[in-house]
Amino acid sequence: QVQLVESGGGLVQAGGSLRLSCAASGNIFSIHSMAWYRQPPGKQRAMVAASTTGGSKNYADSVKGRFTISRDNAKNTMYLQMNSLKPEDTAVYYCNADLDFTSDSGSYYQGYVYWGQGTQVTVSS
Helix, strand or coil: CCEEEEEEEEEEECCCCEEEEEEEEEECCCCCCCCEEEECCCCCEEEEEECCCCEEEEEEEEHCEEEEEEEHHHHHHHEEEECCCCCHHHHEEEEEEEEEEEECCCCCCCEEECCCCCCCEEEEE
């Protein structure tokens, strides 16, 4: 009933930029927080940037000053602007949302966490 779909990944040279998008769809009542995670080859998934409904934003130390998270609450969409990309930013990037939704039968579900399918970002040196 709820889907998160990422887009915007691709291959870029070091120093370049990419903008990722994550669109949430379905019977969404409200989204509390959204975040970007990434999983480099052979490593664990880790948080990159997070945004709460109240407007606070958090970033991993490795991306501070280079990445910017933003949200369009009217569109249930989150973005990640990635500048000055480095080869070590190469990973599959996933979006994550903590949200409330209603089922087709009208049941209300609160505080469920959904993940997107991931989008590959490759930065060449």
